[in-house]
Amino acid sequence: MAATASLAGAPLATASPPGSMAPAQAWRRLVEGNERFVAGRQRHPHEGMAWRETLVEDQWPFACVLGCADSRVPPELIFDRGLGDIFTVRTAGEVLDESIIGSIEYAVEHLGVPLVVVLGHESCGAVTAAVELVRSGNGGSGSISTLLRGIEATVRGTPGDDDPDAFLAACVVNQARRVVTQLRERSALIREAVDAGRAGLVPAVYDLDEYRVTRH
Numbered sequence: 001m002a003a004t005a006s007l008a009g010a011p012l013a014t015a016s017p018p019g020s021m022a023p024a025q026a027w028r029r030l031v032e033g034n035e036r037f038v039a040g041r042q043r044h045p046h047e048g049m050a051w052r053e054t055l056v057e058d059q060w061p062f063a064c065v066l067g068c069a070d071s072r073v074p075p076e077l078i079f080d081r082g083l084g085d086i087f088t089v090r091t092a093g094e095v096l097d098e099s100i101i102g103s104i105e106y107a108v109e110h111l112g113v114p115l116v117v118v119l120g121h122e123s124c125g126a127v128t129a130a131v132e133l134v135r136s137g138n139g140g141s142g143s144i145s146t147l148l149r150g151i152e153a154t155v156r157g158t159p160g161d162d163d164p165d166a167f168l169a170a171c172v173v174n175q176a177r178r179v180v181t182q183l184r185e186r187s188a189l190i191r192e193a194v195d196a197g198r199a200g201l202v203p204a205v206y207d208l209d210e211y212r213v214t215r216h
Contacts (some may be wrong), residue, residue, distance in 0.1 A: 023200025026062045026115035027215070033080035034213045046082025054084075061087040064107035066094055066179065067119040068126065073206050075119065078213060087113055093126030094118055094179045095150035096186070105189045108199050116183070116190070116199060119213070120176040121206040127171050130155050154178050173216045176203035 036042050064087040065075040075081075075088050087107040091100055107113040120127075130151035132138055139145040154175040161167040180203045184191045193199040203216045 021114050023115045030079045036080045037078050038211045042080045059084050061113055063115045064113045065117045065119055068121055073121045093151045095147055096182055101187050108193050109189050114199055117202045117204055118176045118179045119204050120172045122208045124172050173205055
């Protein structure tokens with residue numbers, strides 16, 4: 001593939017498979033982008049016409065992010081990445097089902113993605129609703145109740161706190177951690193890739209006030 005620049009004056013970059021990129025290197029790349037986002041100095045990489053042409057035949061994302069469907073937390077923006085960089089899967093509360101797991105397996109097994117990040121966020125509405133479900137029995141209507149049941153175990157397993165905001169924050173962290181555990185338990189493909197060192201699994205949370213992603 002031809003070397004291309006995504007922005008005028010930006011260094012040339014070549015679209016290529018992650019190859020031997022280690023999970024820690026992929027995480028550093030995400031962190032560097034998030035630091036730019038926090039500082040308001042985004043580069044908006046990999047958006048130019050020439051770069052798009054390199055992606056017509058194939059893709060080589062260096063990370064897979066399972067994030068909440070919340071409109072305030074688009075991974076490509078908060079990590080300051082562009083087209084072809086992140087294989088994004090989104091569902092409210094990061095709740096897993098077979099199609100979500102299969103999508104992540106595709107990223108790891110077929111695209112060679114070296115890192116999977118489960119990204120929760122501050123004041124998550126799905127987690128908030130799951131807390132309400134546990135406390136009052138109100139589980140919402142339709143398929144929303146099924147979604148909340150996917151978070152219920154996290155809420156019940158989180159130590160109580162008299163401060164509602166602190167308890168919700170703890171539930172958000174624990175949901176990201178629990179989903180990481182579930183991915184290992186429910187997917188032999190992901191577990192084998194992690195155990196072999198080909199991929200990493202990272203639980204993380206995005207702070208809506210400070211715009212920063214923190215690993216947990």
